[in-house]
Amino acid sequence: MANLLAYNTDVLMYSRSAELTERLNRERFRFGVPLHERVTVVNDFSLIAERCQLLFPIVPSNNFREMMRSITDHLRPSHLLIHGTKGLDITGMDELDIPKKGIERRNVHTMTDVIRQESVVVRVGALTGPNLARELLDGQPSASVIASKFDEVIDRAKLVLKSSQLHVFGTHDMLGAELAGVLKNVIALGSGILKGVGLGKNIQAMLVTRGLVEMVHFGQALGSDKRAFFGTAGIGDLIATATSKKSRNYMFGYRIGSGESLAEVTATSQELAEGVRTLMITRHLARSMRLRVPITEMLYQIVFEQYPVTEAMNYLITYPYDVDVDFL
Numbered sequence: 127m128a129n130l131l132a133y134n135t136d137v138l139m140y141s142r143s144a145e146l147t148e149r150l151n152r153e154r155f156r157f158g159v160p161l162h163e164r165v166t167v168v169n170d171f172s173l174i175a176e177r178c179q180l181l182f183p184i185v186p187s188n189n190f191r192e193m194m195r196s197i198t199d200h201l202r203p204s205h206l207l208i209h210g211t212k213g214l215d216i217t218g219m220d221e222l223d224i225p226k227k228g229i230e231r232r233n234v235h236t237m238t239d240v241i242r243q244e245s246v247v248v249r250v251g252a253l254t255g256p257n258l259a260r261e262l263l264d265g266q267p268s269a270s271v272i273a274s275k276f277d278e279v280i281d282r283a284k285l286v287l288k289s290s291q292l293h294v295f296g297t298h299d300m301l302g303a304e305l306a307g308v309l310k311n312v313i314a315l316g317s318g319i320l321k322g323v324g325l326g327k328n329i330q331a332m333l334v335t336r337g338l339v340e341m342v343h344f345g346q347a348l349g350s351d352k353r354a355f356f357g358t359a360g361i362g363d364l365i366a367t368a369t370s371k372k373s374r375n376y377m378f379g380y381r382i383g384s385g386e387s388l389a390e391v392t393a394t395s396q397e398l399a400e401g402v403r404t405l406m407i408t409r410h411l412a413r414s415m416r417l418r419v420p421i422t423e424m425l426y427q428i429v430f431e432q433y434p435v436t437e438a439m440n441y442l443i444t445y446p447y448d449v450d451v452d453f454l
């Protein structure tokens with residue numbers, strides 16, 4: 127993201143690690159690519175808050191609230207915050223209790239909810255879309271969506287993000303765009319599982335198609351419009367993530383499908399796979415909200431309860447889906 131922004135503007139990139147900050151500024155290299163000369167890494171968040179009006183907080187969802195609390199004293203109502211995190215926040219309960227106690231709608235928040243709850247910032251937005259980091263780092267083209275209720279957030283983000291590498295769409299449907307980016311990770315995980323088991327494109331296409339329907343059902347149950355799910359933030363990101371070995375969610379699923387357990391994959395992978403945590407949340411949320419989401423249910427049982435993939439396939443193939451297009 128820092129290198130993409132540097133097409134148009136000077137960038138201050140924050141790291142909480144003084145050691146990493148010093149090393150990045152010295153080596154000017156990260157993830158195998160040079161840091162753009164307009165990017166400066168800083169370890170002091172107050173400097174960023176003082177110099178920058180537009181901020182892009184992007185950390186894993188389970189750390190997002192803690193990160194906001196650590197910076198909130200420096201934030202002012204004049205700041206614009208656009209997050210790029212594709213996960214959900216859980217409050218009011220211990221996450222470890224979810225399998226035993228379940229979860230209610232009131233426990234679940236988006237990252238824009240968290241920004242507003244934890245800071246004085248009002249003008250918030252979300253950055254989403256098919257943005258596999260490895261492809262962006264390699265200079266490949268893509269498109270992103272900036273979702274916000276505020277025109278100035280969309281306009282400012284477009285000004286700094288649009289380039290020959292990145293097309294930027296704007297939308298006012300913030301909840302729809304955010305949820306699409308969150309929910310597609312679960313289907314990407316499932317797609318990786320199918321590949322790991324050795325199954326082909328017909329069934330992958332069905333998973334993506336019916337998975338998209340479940341994304342729409344979740345979105346509507348959580349209060350969003352369905353249109354975002356059929357655009358770049360929805361089907362666009364779903365195709366990228368559910369078909370690419372460069373997706374960490376897809377690769378996590380691939381290893382599960384190849385026969386490894388959740389504990390084995392988690393213990394041996396440094397890579398973040400937001401879809402695993404999202405699956406835990408959405409499956410239990412679906413139960414409390416009485417949603418009909420058989421793919422989510424089967425994926426949960428495969429990943430968290432070692433249910434055999436073949437049994438899950440049998441269940442889904444014979445599931446009484448009555449109508450093909452049942453969500454328009």
Ligand SMILES: NC(=O)C1=CN([C@@H]2O[C@H](COP(=O)(O)OP(=O)(O)OC[C@H]3O[C@@H](n4cnc5c(N)ncnc54)[C@H](OP(=O)(O)O)[C@@H]3O)[C@@H](O)[C@H]2O)C=CC1
Nearest residue numbers: 142184185186187189193210211212213257258259398400
């Ligand atoms: N990578 C991708 O292709 C894409 C990722 N996303 C989303 O972006 C989010 C982050 O993913 P990604 O960057 O890949 O994750 P990584 O695990 O690669 O990086 C996480 C970064 O967040 C930092 N961090 C974590 N907690 C804090 C905190 N409390 N304060 C300051 N910094 C913190 C970590 O710093 P430290 O090194 O100090 O631990 C680390 O640099 C996820 O929700 C993901 O879904 C969205 C689109 C594409």
Ligand SMILES: O=C(CO)COP(=O)(O)O
Nearest residue numbers: 255256257258373374375
């Ligand atoms: O959201 C992403 C691409 O848009 C990143 O996907 P992964 O987290 O699965 O790598």
